[in-house]
Amino acid sequence: MNKTVSELLTFGPVPSRRLGRSLGINNIPPKFCSYSCLYCQVGRTAHKEVGLRTFYQPDEILQAAKEQISAAQAAGEKVDYLTFVPDGEPTLDMHLGETIDLLRSLNIRIAVISNASLIWRDDVQTILNKADLVSLKVDTVNDALWHKINQPHESLKLTKILQGIGKFAEQYPGELITETMLLAGINDTREAVSGVADFLEEVQPANAYVAVPTRPTAEVNISSPSEEVIVQAYNIFSEKLAHVEYLIGYEGSAFAFTGDIEQDLLSITAVHPMREDAVNEMLLKAGLSWDVIQTMLDSNKLKKVEFAGKIFYMRQLPVN
Numbered sequence: 001m002n003k004t005v006s007e008l009l010t011f012g013p014v015p016s017r018r019l020g021r022s023l024g025i026n027n028i029p030p031k032f033c034s035y036s037c038l039y040c041q042v043g044r045t046a047h048k049e050v051g052l053r054t055f056y057q058p059d060e061i062l063q064a065a066k067e068q069i070s071a072a073q074a075a076g077e078k079v080d081y082l083t084f085v086p087d088g089e090p091t092l093d094m095h096l097g098e099t100i101d102l103l104r105s106l107n108i109r110i111a112v113i114s115n116a117s118l119i120w121r122d123d124v125q126t127i128l129n130k131a132d133l134v135s136l137k138v139d140t141v142n143d144a145l146w147h148k149i150n151q152p153h154e155s156l157k158l159t160k161i162l163q164g165i166g167k168f169a170e171q172y173p174g175e176l177i178t179e180t181m182l183l184a185g186i187n188d189t190r191e192a193v194s195g196v197a198d199f200l201e202e203v204q205p206a207n208a209y210v211a212v213p214t215r216p217t218a219e220v221n222i223s224s225p226s227e228e229v230i231v232q233a234y235n236i237f238s239e240k241l242a243h244v245e246y247l248i249g250y251e252g253s254a255f256a257f258t259g260d261i262e263q264d265l266l267s268i269t270a271v272h273p274m275r276e277d278a279v280n281e282m283l284l285k286a287g288l289s290w291d292v293i294q295t296m297l298d299s300n301k302l303k304k305v306e307f308a309g310k311i312f313y314m315r316q317l318p319v320n
């Protein structure tokens, strides 16, 4: 069945840990991108682009968003964010700023999820300043790894991008978050992770997300690091940054206390590892014994991980 224009340009709302109920906006067609990331869920980028140009008209997107919001409201669903998250790079759209201005009339917060490759451009920074939340990709600060993982357009330079991120962060009035995708055997070493953490310490994002591939990737043999390596990365980030969470394929929330201890532990450990003493404290408060944890370990819901002489518990990685 052919999709309507509104369905092509928008989707959702879908639940997002970062954004609540997020209505997605496809402001560019699939795979118009400046990168061809090894882990891309949409396949390889046939032609990498860096020039800003027209894809759709801003009023077409506004109309599509209005229709999608009406449909969501009719179904009793709320929309917390309008999120530019196409299957490509949203800042390639030369009308992105104009579209954000038009969408303001809908009185819903606006987010842009960008790969940051064009953030060194003043005009792109001016456009992104219009959004309430911007997410920037920082998978690595190492040039060789960047070429390997993100396979950038040949004209791009990592040093310029990193400088651009720093400059943007200094003046951006909204909420800046970052996302770092960890790939097993590629950028998951202590050294590679520390490099990113040192850089992000300068940027001070409101939240730094550590992600792992949880869906089929563009290239074969791309996989998630083990739970042990994820806990190591989380701890390296946490030494430098106030707010770190991981994205391992569960839309958990560290703040969703239900009173059901198993559910609460799963929510928290889907977001960050818990130290053994914190788990003990939770059990004590609930008047429960360690049997609860043992049962969760036995049923592969939780994983026990040792790091720097301490025991942590994290949610077991989902099986693809």
Ligand code: SF4
Binding pocket: 033, 034, 035, 036, 037, 039, 040, 041, 042, 045, 086, 087, 088, 089, 115
């Ligand atoms: S930046 Fe995003 S859309 Fe572009 S190749 Fe990477 S993962 Fe895919």
